[in-house]
Amino acid sequence: xxxxxxxxxxxxxxxxxxxxxxxxxxxxxxxxxxxxxxxxxxxxxxxxxxxxxxxxxxxxxxxxxxxxxxxxxxxxxxxxxxxxxxxxxxxxxxxxxxxxxxxxxxxxxxxxxxxxxxxxxxxxxxxxxxxxxxxxxxxxxxxxxxxxxxxxxxxxxxxxxxxxxxxxxxxxxxxxxxxxxxxxxxxxxxxxxxxxxxxxxxxxxxxxxxxxxxxxxxxxxxxxxxxxxxxxxxxxxxxxxxxxxxxxxxxxxxxxxxxxxxxxxxxxxxxxxxxxxxxxxxxxxxxxxxxxxxxxxxxxxxxxxxxxxxxxxxxxxxxxxxxxxxxxxxxxxxxxxxxxxxxxxxxxxxxxxxxxxxxxxxxxxxxxxxxxxxxxxxxxxxxxxxxxxxxxxxxxxxxxxxxxxxxxxxxxxxxxxxxxxxxxxxxxxxxxxxxxxxxxxxxxxxxxxxxxxxxxxxxxxxxxxxxxxxxxxxxxxxxxxxxxxxxxxxxxxxxxxxxx
Numbered sequence: 001x002x003x004x005x006x007x008x009x010x011x012x013x014x015x016x017x018x019x020x021x022x023x024x025x026x027x028x029x030x031x032x033x034x035x036x037x038x039x040x041x042x043x044x045x046x047x048x049x050x051x052x053x054x055x056x057x058x059x060x061x062x063x064x065x066x067x068x069x070x071x072x073x074x075x076x077x078x079x080x081x082x083x084x085x086x087x088x089x090x091x092x093x094x095x096x097x098x099x100x101x102x103x104x105x106x107x108x109x110x111x112x113x114x115x116x117x118x119x120x121x122x123x124x125x126x127x128x129x130x131x132x133x134x135x136x137x138x139x140x141x142x143x144x145x146x147x148x149x150x151x152x153x154x155x156x157x158x159x160x161x162x163x164x165x166x167x168x169x170x171x172x173x174x175x176x177x178x179x180x181x182x183x184x185x186x187x188x189x190x191x192x193x194x195x196x197x198x199x200x201x202x203x204x205x206x207x208x209x210x211x212x213x214x215x216x217x218x219x220x221x222x223x224x225x226x227x228x229x230x231x232x233x234x235x236x237x238x239x240x241x242x243x244x245x246x247x248x249x250x251x252x253x254x255x256x257x258x259x260x261x262x263x264x265x266x267x268x269x270x271x272x273x274x275x276x277x278x279x280x281x282x283x284x285x286x287x288x289x290x291x292x293x294x295x296x297x298x299x300x301x302x303x304x305x306x307x308x309x310x311x312x313x314x315x316x317x318x319x320x321x322x323x324x325x326x327x328x329x330x331x332x333x334x335x336x337x338x339x340x341x342x343x344x345x346x347x348x349x350x351x352x353x354x355x356x357x358x359x360x361x362x363x364x365x366x367x368x369x370x371x372x373x374x375x376x377x378x379x380x381x382x383x384x385x386x387x388x389x390x391x392x393x394x395x396x397x398x399x400x401x402x403x404x405x406x407x408x409x410x411x412x413x414x415x416x417x418x419x420x421x422x423x424x425x426x427x428x429x430x431x432x433x434x435x436x437x438x439x440x441x442x443x444x445x446x447x448x449x450x451x452x453x454x455x456x457x458x459x460x461x462x463x464x465x466x467x468x469x470x471x472x473x474x475x476x477x478x479x480x481x482x483x484x485x486x487x488x489x490x491x492x493x494x495x496x497x498x499x500x
Contacts, residue, residue, distance in 0.1 A: 002242055002393040005205040007433075007440050012203050015077030022120060023056070023073075029117040034060050034071050037109040037125050041066055054079045054199075054305060059128055068128035069108060073121045074305075080202035083112040084194055085305055086122035088182045092279075092307040093124075095187055102171055103300045105129050129300040131290030134161065135324050138286055146333060147287075149323045149347065157296060159350060164298045165289075166354040169319070170362065173370050176276035177309035180224050181217030183279065189217045193224075193308040196282035197390050201231065204393070205239045221273045221311040228389045229260035235392045240433035242426070249426045250419060255399040257415050259388065262403075272312070280310035282390070285321040314390070316373040317383040322347045326387070328394035337401040348378065 023030075031043035041064030050057040050070075057072035074082040090110045096102050105126040112122045138161065140150040177189050184190035192214040201208045212234050218224045233256050236242060243249035281304055288303040320326040327340045355371040364370075377383050384402040388395045 002239070002396070003244075004393075005239055005241060005433075007437060008206045009204060010440065010444065011206075012077035016075055019076045019120070020056075022118065026118040026120060027058075030058065030071060030120075031060055033117045034069055034125055035062060038062065038069055040064050051075075052303065054085075055303070070105075070124075070126045070128050072124050072126070073116075074123075076121060078203055080199050081194060083122045084182075084191075085199075086110065086124060087112065088191070088194055089303075089305045089307065090124060091185050091190075092183055092281075092304045094185050095183060096172075096304075099171060102168055103298055104304070105300050105302060129290055129302070131299040132293050134286040134289040134291050134298065137161070137291060137293075137296070139324055147324045148330075149343070151343075155350075158347075159354065160296055161291075161298075162347075162351045162354040163358065165286075165319075166351060167358045167362075168298070168301065169284075169315075170355060170358050170364075170370060172279045172281075173315050175279050177278070178275055179217035179219050180221070180277050180309055180311065181214075182308055189277075189309050192216055193218070193310065194306065195308065195390065196306045197228075197231075197392055199306070201235060201392055205235070207238050209234065209238070219274065221275075221277075221313075224311060225263045225389055226260070229256070229263045232256045232392050232395050233260060240429040241437075244430065246423050246427065249423050251400070252396050253419055253422055255396045255404070259395060259399055259403070263385070263389065276312065277309040278312045278315040280308060280314040282306035284319070286324055311386075313377065313382055313386045316370065317377040317386045318348050318351065318374045320383070320387055322351055328387070328391060328397060331394075331397050331401070 027046065031046060035041060035043040041062035044061045044063050047059040047061050047068060050059070050072075054075055055072050056075050057070050059068050059070055061068050074085050076082065079085055087110075090107055093104050093107055096104050097106070105128075108125040108127065110122075110124045113119050116123050135147060138149055138153060138158070139147045140152075175187065177183070177187075179189040181189040181193045182191040198213055202210070212227075212231055214224075214227065218227070236252055236256050243252055283303050283306050284301070288301060289298050290300045290302065291298050323330070323340075323343055327335075327337065327344070330340050331337070352371050352374060355374070356369070359369055359371060377386070381402060384398055388398040388403065391398065
């Protein structure tokens with residue numbers, strides 16, 4: 001478990017808070033703009049606001065009685081490369097819309113920052129899809145603040161849901177790509193891969209060098225995995241507060257360098273070094289699936305951000321979120337790996353059964369089945385390698401719990417010789433960070449906790465970590481600032497990583 005850089009996170013939060021005020025000022029312009037892009041019916045009212053980990057959205061109703069629309073912005077501060085993120089997501093959505101059995105909202109329009117009213121940022125305008133988050137259906141009601149699969153869920157309900165998820169993942173797996181990277185509308189790989197982990201490195205710490213990220217598509221799984229392992233090491237080098245003690249520093253140093261030395265073993269398994277590569281979405285999970293509450297049919301899979309052609313080992317490993325959260329999240333809550341596996345294995349068995357049924361139903365041929373590959377990757381530990389490869393903030397815990405046993409005798413003398421000097425370097429970084437944090441917190445405390453902006457009849461107030469609750473469902477004749485900002489309100493400062 002890695003502590004985030006609180007200074008960097010506070011700075012990101014300030015950017016987000018300032019943007020919300022700009023958003024409020026531009027609400028009338030935004031509603032008119034969405035109506036113009038839609039091409040029919042005037043905007044009547046803003047029905048609701050939504051805030052996710054990386055996006056903020058407004059739902060708008062129109063005078064012609066047609067479907068509501070959503071305009072969704074990439075949140076500044078917590079998202080890096082915003083234009084690129086949205087451009088990649090739209091391309092994947094429009095590519096997958098050509099395969100209608102994967103339920104995806106229709107994209108009405110989209111644009112980069114320069115094309116948006118007030119230049120608020122890149123946006124996507126989509127049909128509004130009614131539904132309930134699948135995670136809300138599956139979660140344990142006894143743990144409202146720490147989502148986890150309900151242990152008492154009706155097996156028939158769970159089976160119905162898993163059948164649908166298995167079918168979606170099976171369809172995603174059918175596409176082959178020649179390189180690792182962003183996908184264009186026609187299914188070709190057109191740019192570098194932009195991932196969830198890249199975004200975290202750029203926003204949860206200061207000074208991570210952009211030059212260490214890919215600049216173009218990657219043609220080799222080995223090359224890509226090695227670059228990910230190098231990023232883990234760069235992360236360890238750059239983040240000043242990553243290790244509080246010398247012992248923690250040593251453990252992280254050894255774990256990340258061993259991972260770098262052994263990572264080629266993963267590239268040689270199953271998927272092959274030169275492809276084919278497979279479509280993978282870093283943010284695919286039940287919280288981003290909307291279901292009909294009565295039928296439990298999945299109406300839409302939303303938030304296709306951080307989707308790209310990836311090493312096949314990612315798609316060939318079981319989804320780590322079958323318990324609604326991944327194992328590294330549960331470890332941060334105090335669960336052991338053994339406890340995770342005891343909860344996960346029965347659900348995995350049910351999921352694989354659903355996947356095998358869908359393979360039969362879709363007439364998948366005699367080639368190696370996805371269900372078999374997932375079984376193998378869970379059994380031989382590839383699941384953990386693939387997870388650790390894309391989790392710079394969690395690689396140490398995953399390595400220690402599941403991969404360390406593979407590493408005996410692999411740590412070279414030259415690497416260990418550099419360890420004492422590295423520990424001393426990190427000790428100095430941490431001491432300086434603590435001093436800077438004290439100054440930073442004093443400066444923030446000195447600022448006013450309450451800021452009011454008055455625009456005619458509209459007044460928005462932000463108080464530290466919460467938002468001001470205002471009128472809901474206002475007609476356009478009333479200033480659009482008089483809206484409910486509860487769901488878009490301020491966020492508490494995170495001490496541990498974990499935005500979604």
